Amino acid sequence: DAGVIQSPRHEVTEMGQEVTLRCKPISGHDYLFWYRQTMMRGLELLIYFNNNVPIDDSGMPEDRFSAKMPNASFSTLKIQPSEPRDSAVYFCASSPWSGNEQYFGPGTRLTVT
């Protein structure tokens, strides 16, 4: 298995633009998580899905952020409109069941200028 795949690896965009981050979880994993990492706050859980259904999105910073999981092999995290304070590394992780170790993708480094 190739592990969790994220794209793009790097994204530079201007303030106000829409940004879409993509994730392909490990096949057979029922849980998918989106995290944001910053120097100040470390890893923050944004949202997680179980069997493609969003379970907890309380970590999503504001309405500008949205996440979807249309099928078991694909998820997106969208920011519209983007702001400079959204600059961070965004990780996607998958897990066969909640509470178990999670397998992280390489992350997407987002820079909003």
Added chain:
Amino acid sequence: DQQVKQNSPSLSVQEGRISILNCDYTNSMFDYFLWYKKYPAEGPTFLISISSIKDKNEDGRFTVFLNKSAKHLSLHIVPSQPGDSAVYFCAASLLEDDMRFGAGTRLTVKP
């Protein structure tokens, strides 16, 4: 609301000595604890875990200790090696619930 805290942002130790990374949590209902290791430009990788029914779990040079009464978790690395230099995240979870991470501790092992 930070339910998992790593109060030391950084730690430096000499090669061959013991590294002790600490983690505190506030929710007594957490029943599973994990440590992740992260190198620059890579995603975190799972290192070691412990269930709340245990107080110690060992895997080679890595040992995790759990003190439920103090709501405290620690990771011991002995002997420390330069390749252990990374950011270490503590995480805690409830069965059927999401995982909460600490802010991380950057470990530097000096040759």
